[in-house]
Structures are given as C-alpha cells and as structure tokens.
Amino acid sequence: MKQKKKNPLLIAAEIIMVILTAVYSAAMVCLAGAGLIYNGESYGKNIVNTGILLIISGILLTIGAILCLFRKRIFLILSAIFTIIGLALCLSMLYILCSHADSAGWTDNYTMTAVSHMYKSRILPVIAPAVLALGIVAVKLYYGRN
Numbered sequence: 718m719k720q721k722k723k724n725p726l727l728i729a730a731e732i733i734m735v736i737l738t739a740v741y742s743a744a745m746v747c748l749a750g751a752g753l754i755y756n757g758e759s760y761g762k763n764i765v766n767t768g769i770l771l772i773i774s775g776i777l778l779t780i781g782a783i784l785c786l787f788r789k790r791i792f793l794i795l796s797a798i799f800t801i802i803g804l805a806l807c808l809s810m811l812y813i814l815c816s817h818a819d820s821a822g823w824t825d826n827y828t829m830t831a832v833s834h835m836y837k838s839r840i841l842p843v844i845a846p847a848v849l850a851l852g853i854v855a856v857k858l859y860y861g862r863n
Contacts, residue, residue, distance in 0.1 A: 730853055731786060737846035738782040745839045746775035746807055753814070764817060771810045771840075777803030778847060785850045785857070793854045800854075804847040811840050 753760060753768030781800030784792045815833035823832035 727853065727856060730849055734782055734785075734846050734849035734853065737842070737849065738779055741840075741843040742775050742778035742782065742803075742846055746778070746843055747772050749836065749840060750775065750810075764814070767810050767814050767817075770806060771814075774803045774807035774810060775843075778807065778843060778850075779803075782846055782850045785853045788857065790858070793858055797851060797854045800847050800850045804844065807840065807843055811836060 750768040750771030753764050753771065757765035757768070777799045781796045781798075781803055784796035784799065787793070787796075815836055818833040818836065819831060824830060825832060825835065
C-alpha cells in the first residue's frame with residue numbers, strides 16, 4: 718500500500734499551531750485562571766468560577782489542537798468540537814473578567830493602565846491556534862487525509 722505524501726504547508730501549520738497552543742492555550746489561559754483561583758479570597762466566588770472555566774477552556778483548546786494532528790475522521794471531528802467549545806468558553810470568560818475588572822477599577826500599580834488590557838493582550842491571541850486547528854481539520858477532512 719502506497720503511503721500518502723504529507724503536504725509541507727500542512728506540516729508547517731501543524732508545527733506553528735502546536736507552538737502557539739503550548740504558549741497561549743496551555744500556558745497563558747490556564748495560568749490566568751490559576752491566578753484568579755489563587756487570589757480568590759480577595760476576588761470573590763464569581764471570579765474564582767471564571768478562573769476555573771478559563772482553565773477548562775484552555776484544556777479543551779489544547780485537546781482540540783492535539784486531536785487535529787491525527788488523521789482519523791472521528792479525531793478530527795472531536796478536535797473541531799473541542800476547539801469551538803473551548804474558544805467560545807475562553808472568550809466568554811475573558812469578556813466577563815474584563816467587564817468585572819473595568820467595573821471594579823482594577824489598574825496596574827506601575828503603569829496605571831487597565832488590567833483588562835493586560836488580560837486581553839495575554840488571552841486574545843488564543844484565537845490564532847484555534848483558527849489554525851480548525852483550518853487543519855477542514856483541510857484534512859476535505860482532502861480525505863483520515
């Protein structure tokens with residue numbers, strides 16, 4: 718049986734997606750959630766719950782990225798589902814967190830910039846690996862690489 722030749726662009730997209738997933742989905746999102754949980758006594762229960770859901774969204778995004786590396790159709794479909802749910806949950810929690818931070822007047826003590834800006838700059842790039850994962854899934858499903 719002849720093995721299919723892998724597309725170099727697809728391989729490059731997968732490598733970039735894995736790196737971005739490690740940095741943003743697995744690290745930034747989960748660490749932001751862990752920080753909210755760690756400081757939960759001063760933030761309150763709602764923000765602790767937001768932190769928990771941020772960690773869950775980071776895990777879902779990471780699982781979605783890992784699953785899109787496989788060729789089986791079921792893994793690709795699960796990858797798309799986990800990625801979409803993880804991204805929606807992450808962006809929803811980011812909105813809730815930034816709204817709370819702005820209404821509470823949280824600012825950086827040194828630069829006096831809004832803390833919501835910091836959260837956005839650290840968490841919003843999670844969109845890039847999610848879009849890459851969904852693109853990889855679409856290419857593999859369309860070209861029958863399963």
